[in-house]
Amino acid sequence: DIQLTQSPSFLSASVGDRVTITCRASQGLSNYLAWYQQKPGKAPNLLIYAASTLQSGVPSRFSGSESGTEFTLTISSLQPEDFATYYCQQLNSYPLTFGGGTKVEIK
């Protein structure tokens, strides 16, 4: 099974900060990596798929990148509505797996 190690698990930041979240895979994913945002009491929302493709309607301050088995989600300038929990997911092979999540809170 492919393991995803997401870091940090918790992040405190201010509005306007640049934020980076990392997801490390235990083996290659052929870029089949997606990022989701989840707010309390709500379903997850797709942000990025294929490691770096922005889902339609998602603000351009969100971006994704890949370097080998390390994937990064970057928020270029954190906005108040971005305080949430973020998850990575690999869809390269079954069983599909999620990272443990990163909770982004207001500093």
Place this chain on the structure above:
Amino acid sequence: EVQVVESGGGLVKPGGSLRLSCVASGFSFSSYTMNWVRQAPGKGLEWVSSISRSSDFIYYADSVRGRFTISRDNAKNSLYLQMSSLRAEDTAVYYCATKGVTAAPNCFDSWGQGTLVTVS
């Protein structure tokens, strides 16, 4: 607009059974793989099961294999999860999710609001 709506959650005793349903609209349901994902209270997301468009390929997480059965009825635009031998650790919000309807095939692009299953 793509929409999926789950139902069927509730309170069940350990060892009991429950059947979740997910009704889809706004897309060609029979053309896409469908999925269940759950989230225990205060915990992260856990993939549960996936079923291909014609039910040819079915996958389960180890934690539910042998106890849960995923199925679909393309004529009714519906996805199901039959859960049996339920345990306290199955307590979670269960989400239905589409795979690749509005985006590339390898992502879960539309999610329902979830249905809560409590085993106690």
